[in-house]
């Protein structure tokens with residue numbers, strides 16, 4: 001097996017340097033991964049909230065392999081194996097009764113779909129979203145993403161978007177006008193460092209959208225698929241959005257995203273499409289993933305409490321298995337210490353340590369991870 005050091009040179013020569021990385025991960029099982037040198041880690045990054053059922057869950061591996069033997073691809077010109085069944089399941093877990101699903105290949109693409117659907121449904125053009133919000137890096141999803149450093153180099157962007165302080169109801173009332181097609185919001189801002197919406201904020205957004213005829217779009221790309229202890233984080237609030245977008249944990253690492261929209265909101269013939277989206281392998285992986293998460297969902301609150309108790313000295317923000325700790329300038333140093341001691345964590349924005357481990361992480365693994373993180377933050 002090639003060691004990291006050799007691989008680094010190949011990567012530096014041939015791969016565009018858009019990422020900063022030092023390790024090469026070559027194998028995973030459950031909540032553990034191994035690097036090219038054979039070192040073992042408890043993985044509290046999980047592909048950034050992607051490997052929901054853990055690495056290489058046998059049920060997901062079997063579903064992908066079984067489907068690969070039968071049919072890898074066939075085009076959306078035909079009915080696709082597993083697609084309608086998985087769409088039904090997504091509608092059921094989303095709570096948008098009577099709604100319909102459309103699949104994509106990523107979170108950004110799911111948000112692109114939501115932008116198009118909101119424009120079609122309302123006949124309006126503009127969007128509103130929030131400071132520190134993240135919705136993707138394709139041009140449309142980037143237009144509703146706040147972080148100036150990643151957005152501004154690509155301006156001018158469409159759609160036009162007004163950014164409001166996350167939680168500022170009065171500013172939101174002023175920003176949503178007669179030409180607003182939709183409001184993009186995360187229930188917990190993940191890339192920002194696990195920052196929750198203030199209590200009652202979703203209810204306020206719902207009311208403002210209804211008054212102005214705009215759609216409420218909940219971006220559950222990071223918070224969805226059981227991450228916070230419910231299927232979707234909005235389900236902790238008292239209101240339902242018009243559109244929910246999801247990706248990351250939906251198929252345990254097989255590239256996939258989806259949007260689900262309430263009854264009456266749908267793409268008609270030729271209004272949207274994709275060569276790969278909702279393909280047989282992705283849908284098979286997604287169906288197996290949901291079956292596994294159904295079993296482990298009830299255990300998430302207890303695991304969350306274990307993290308909360310273990311990290312209590314550092315005022316963690318714990319929402320199921322989505323955990324943020326404000327560390328500040330030393331964040332990268334702390335993450336490096338954790339890696340050296342067998343635990344992978346990452347730094348989201350503004351010095352916030354983020355933990356989004358596989359939902360299958362065990363109590364013993366939580367205790368080990370917490371011990372190392374506490375040492376790193378001492």
Ligand SMILES: Cc1ncc(COP(=O)(O)O)c(C=O)c1O
Nearest residue numbers: 106107108134135136221222247
């Ligand atoms: C909330 C949110 N929306 C959208 C995205 C974009 O997803 P993807 O990287 O799959 O395009 C991300 C990715 O981190 C995210 O956290």
